[in-house]
Amino acid sequence: MTTVMSKSVSAPGKSIIEKLNVFTAVALGAISAIVVWRLSLAFLPQDADSALIFSREDKITLLSMCAWFVGFMTGIGALVGPFRWLMGKDLSHEENMFLAGKDMGPKRYFRYTTDHKVVGIQYLFITILIFFLGGTLAMLIRTNLGTPEGGWLHAQAYNSIVGTHGILMIVGTIIMVTGPFGNFIMPIMIGARDMAFPRLNALSFWLIVAAAIPLLWGQFIGGITTGWSAYNPLASQAPLGMDGYIMYICIFAISTMVAGANITTTVVKMRAKGMTWNRTPIFIYGTVASVALALPAFPVFFLSQVLSAFDRALGTSFYNTKLGGSGWLYENLFWLMGHPEVYVILIPSLAALMEMAPVFTRRPLFSFNVAIMGIAGISGLSVLVWAHHMYISGWAPLLNAPFMLTTELISIPTGMLFLVLIGTLWRGRLWMTMPLMSIFALLWNFMIGGITGIYLSDVPADGFLHGSMYVTAHFHYTLMGAGLTGALASLVYWFPKMTGRMFDKTLSWISFWMVQIGFNVAFVGMFMVGLAGQPRRVESYAPTFNTANMVTTAGAYIIMIGMLVLLYGVISSARSGVKAPKNPWQAKTLEWTVDYPIPLENFDVLPTVTSDPYGYGKAQS
Amino acid sequence: MSVETHAHHEHPDVVGSRNRLGVILLLVADIAFALSMMFVYFYLRGQNVNDMWLPAATSDHPAITPLSASPGWTVTAIAAFGLLAHFYGLKGVRAGNQTQLKLGSLVAFVASAVALVYQFNTIATAPFTFNDGAYVSCFYMFAILNFVHLALTVFISLGNWNRSRLGLYVSDHWHVDIVRVWWVWMVVSSLLGAFALSYP
Numbered sequence: 021m022t023t024v025m026s027k028s029v030s031a032p033g034k035s036i037i038e039k040l041n042v043f044t045a046v047a048l049g050a051i052s053a054i055v056v057w058r059l060s061l062a063f064l065p066q067d068a069d070s071a072l073i074f075s076r077e078d079k080i081t082l083l084s085m086c087a088w089f090v091g092f093m094t095g096i097g098a099l100v101g102p103f104r105w106l107m108g109k110d111l112s113h114e115e116n117m118f119l120a121g122k123d124m125g126p127k128r129y130f131r132y133t134t135d136h137k138v139v140g141i142q143y144l145f146i147t148i149l150i151f152f153l154g155g156t157l158a159m160l161i162r163t164n165l166g167t168p169e170g171g172w173l174h175a176q177a178y179n180s181i182v183g184t185h186g187i188l189m190i191v192g193t194i195i196m197v198t199g200p201f202g203n204f205i206m207p208i209m210i211g212a213r214d215m216a217f218p219r220l221n222a223l224s225f226w227l228i229v230a231a232a233i234p235l236l237w238g239q240f241i242g243g244i245t246t247g248w249s250a251y252n253p254l255a256s257q258a259p260l261g262m263d264g265y266i267m268y269i270c271i272f273a274i275s276t277m278v279a280g281a282n283i284t285t286t287v288v289k290m291r292a293k294g295m296t297w298n299r300t301p302i303f304i305y306g307t308v309a310s311v312a313l314a315l316p317a318f319p320v321f322f323l324s325q326v327l328s329a330f331d332r333a334l335g336t337s338f339y340n341t342k343l344g345g346s347g348w349l350y351e352n353l354f355w356l357m358g359h360p361e362v363y364v365i366l367i368p369s370l371a372a373l374m375e376m377a378p379v380f381t382r383r384p385l386f387s388f389n390v391a392i393m394g395i396a397g398i399s400g401l402s403v404l405v406w407a408h409h410m411y412i413s414g415w416a417p418l419l420n421a422p423f424m425l426t427t428e429l430i431s432i433p434t435g436m437l438f439l440v441l442i443g444t445l446w447r448g449r450l451w452m453t454m455p456l457m458s459i460f461a462l463l464w465n466f467m468i469g470g471i472t473g474i475y476l477s478d479v480p481a482d483g484f485l486h487g488s489m490y491v492t493a494h495f496h497y498t499l500m501g502a503g504l505t506g507a508l509a510s511l512v513y514w515f516p517k518m519t520g521r522m523f524d525k526t527l528s529w530i531s532f533w534m535v536q537i538g539f540n541v542a543f544v545g546m547f548m549v550g551l552a553g554q555p556r557r558v559e560s561y562a563p564t565f566n567t568a569n570m571v572t573t574a575g576a577y578i579i580m581i582g583m584l585v586l587l588y589g590v591i592s593s594a595r596s597g598v599k600a601p602k603n604p605w606q607a608k609t610l611e612w613t614v615d616y617p618i619p620l621e622n623f624d625v626l627p628t629v630t631s632d633p634y635g636y637g638k639a640q641s
Numbered sequence: 642m643s644v645e646t647h648a649h650h651e652h653p654d655v656v657g658s659r660n661r662l663g664v665i666l667l668l669v670a671d672i673a674f675a676l677s678m679m680f681v682y683f684y685l686r687g688q689n690v691n692d693m694w695l696p697a698a699t700s701d702h703p704a705i706t707p708l709s710a711s712p713g714w715t716v717t718a719i720a721a722f723g724l725l726a727h728f729y730g731l732k733g734v735r736a737g738n739q740t741q742l743k744l745g746s747l748v749a750f751v752a753s754a755v756a757l758v759y760q761f762n763t764i765a766t767a768p769f770t771f772n773d774g775a776y777v778s779c780f781y782m783f784a785i786l787n788f789v790h791l792a793l794t795v796f797i798s799l800g801n802w803n804r805s806r807l808g809l810y811v812s813d814h815w816h817v818d819i820v821r822v823w824w825v826w827m828v829v830s831s832l833l834g835a836f837a838l839s840y841p
Contacts, residue, residue, distance in 0.1 A: 102796075105800055105804075106796065106799060106800035106803065107800075107803065108800075108803050108804045108806075108807040108809055216659050216663060217660075217663055220663075277667065277670040278667070280666065280670070281663050281666035281667045281669075281670070282663065284662075284666055285659060285662045285663040285666060288662060289658065289659045289662060290659070315666060315669050315670050315673070316669060316670065316672075316673035317673070318670070319670045319671070319673040319674035319677065320673060320674070320677045322674065323674055323677045323678065323681070326786075327681065327782070330771075330778070330781070330782070334771040334781070335770075335771045335772040336771045336772065336777075336778035336781060336782075337693070337772060337774060337775055337778050338681065338685070338775070338778055338782075341690050341691060342691065342693070343691075343693050343696075343772055343774055343775065343778075344685065344689070344690050344691060344692075344693025344694050344696070344774045344775030344776075344778075345685065345690065345775055345778070346684070346685060346688055346690050348688075349681060349684055349685065349688075352680075352684070353677065353680075353681070356677075
């Protein structure tokens with residue numbers, strides 16, 4: 021493990037590290053929250069008459085949630101390392117091996133385990149769970165919209181379901197590639213023994229678990245009725261459930277920052293000997309670009325929510341115009357994160373598919389340098405487009421034209437990545453697997469998502485389309501049609517390395533076609549109603565939109581069945597799938613050179629890289 | 642082929658370099674956070690929505706006048722003194738002088754604790770309530786978040802001094818180098834806050 025022993029202490033008896041796990045974490049978190057809640061009730065003074073609504077209740081809720089967070093992280097063992105450092109008693113080699121989960125079996129998945137492979141599987145599990153919950157909420161939404169009058173759900177509950185579905189899916193898609201595959205596969209792919217900071221790696225995962233409870237908690241105290249963007253001052257007037265959203269985002273932002281620093285350092289400092297930047301796989305570039313983009317973007321989101329908490333609990337006026345605040349301030353802070361976040365989601369998925377394209381076409385990646393320029397171009401431009409979300413808000417109309425230009429410019433690096441994929445497929449000897457078909461699916465879906473995005477980037481067109489179902493369909497085509505497609509392909513592609521078994525081929529095909537057909541049916545219907553003028557985030561609608569809404573709902577049910585088939589495939593293949601050979605796809609990257617089960621430190625002897633990873637069809641490669 | 646099989650056999654300089662990059666990247670996030678705070682301050686100041694940046698006097702409320710920026714600069718000065726003390730200790734350990742390291746670390750720790758207490762006092766004695774307009778909101782934003790920074794600095798500098806005291810930096814001292822990176826950023830961020838509050 022990547023630690024330096026300075027002055028170590030041996031652990032007489034059972035050390036504190038060995039006693040902590042997810043159960044102690046939940047217990048300590050719950051006890052802390054209850055104690056702080058009771059104390060706050062007893063000692064926090066009543067609000068003055070002039071206080072904003074919910075102020076005292078917000079204080080109590082936020083303090084209790086903070087106590088949960090601190091208690092949970094203490095109970096899982098996240099604070100042991102820092103306090104041992106403070107006391108000058110660094111973890112011993114044995115303790116580090118324990119933390120790495122050595123010889124521990126399944127219990128390691130319930131602890132603060134530092135082995136990157138365990139963290140990767142933990143991320144995979146939580147990603148599936150998030151998609152399951154978010155998908156269930158999506159089905160509730162679509163079922164309610166099956167008839168024009170709605171009414172199947174209470175309007176307030178419907179609003180909360182929309183908001184919760186949104187934020188769950190955003191978080192799920194942010195972590196769906198960099199979480200499971202960035203953690204499990206990436207260190208092996210670069211020839212490293214582990215991540216640069218194994219304890220930070222565990223921290224980034226358990227922070228997400230800690231964040232989940234406030235979000236769940238929020239559902240029982242009014243829900244998230246503002247949509248996932250939680251615009252202020254709407255959010256400052258929303259029920260106490262908003263506090264759950266605020267805590268969720270703050271904790272998740274810390275997790276993202278920690279993961280970003282960790283993954284970037286690992287790639288920069290720990291690549292195998294001979295792995296020059298020209299020999300570094302494109303998936304690594306995509307992962308680093310994504311987390312490096314998140315690194316400066318998420319703190320802005322974090323601050324936006326801290327200020328939201330201040331407004332709600334302390335009565336400050338960052339977003340309250342009556343007292344000198346500004347709703348535009350929130351929109352700027354939110355979208356300064358919000359648009360780069362789209363590419364935080366997309367780039368790793370695209371890069372994963374670019375990684376697979378040479379494998380399944382038996383050709384080198386077409387124009388490796390263009391691929392890198394495309395990734396860099398998207399990353400650079402993505403921080404300069406945020407205000408296209410604010411055209412009709414009235415903020416700085418003079419800036420509309422520059423933001424329209426930067427937004428449309430981003431088509432150029434995106435087009436480069438299309439070119440790389442098409443160039444690699446062109447005249448290749450196609451090995452028709454689900455991951456390969458996913459490349460075609462991505463090209464189709466992302467083309468639609470991209471072209472419809474051009475209309476939204478155009479100021480006059482956006483004036484008509486803004487706030488309509490058209491927008492909802494557009495971003496689902498990019499985040500789900502492109503992003504999720506890449507993530508599902510990654511799951512099938514790297515499944516043999518993560519579980520030692522092949523993913524069931526038949527199930528992967530059934531799932532693929534159902535999801536893709538269902539997806540296109542659902543969201544083409546949504547484009548139609550959006551163009552016809554149906555607003556988004558409404559619980560009922562005019563009868564004229566009924567047919568297309570029914571089509572969308574039918575498509576959603578097809579997606580659901582496809583995803584359930586995939587879930588069944590994951591479980592059945594992991595339990596009883598065909599045992600996988602070491603390199604079932606005959607790929608050339610380093611992760612396929614290690615046997616399953618992968619040893620704790622990945623390699624007996626660290627590899628030396630002597631050629632590029634895409635030398636298919638070349639002599640001596 | 643490399644025969645290095647365990648990372649704990651790595652040279653301390655390699656580990657130190659990796660840790661330094663990791664800390665710098667974490668600071669990138671913190672810098673983005675601090676710059677966002679500056680944006681919030683100057684945005685609200687520039688907008689002066691409803692003339693409520695500094696509310697005028699009303700029948701039941703006196704006018705809000707900005708605080709002197711000197712407490713912000715004082716905290717920054719104390720933090721800068723702590724940084725200098727840390728540098729002094731670092732210089733000592735580089736020259737193999739453990740006594741100088743212990744002294745510098747101790748003074749740095751004391752400076753961070755004094756700055757923390759001073760910052761707390763500034764918040765506790767501010768003549769405002771939270772809903773006294775946008776300037777006051779921003780004042781509390783800088784003050785509270787600087788307090789959090791200082792609390793972290795107290796933790797780090799206490800650990801650094803304790804480890805110096807225990808003789809853990811005899812063979813290598815990359816921890817001390819990295820703590821310096823944090824100290825530098827802490828002082829710069831405090832300075833940014835003081836600078837902003839000097840332009841109410």
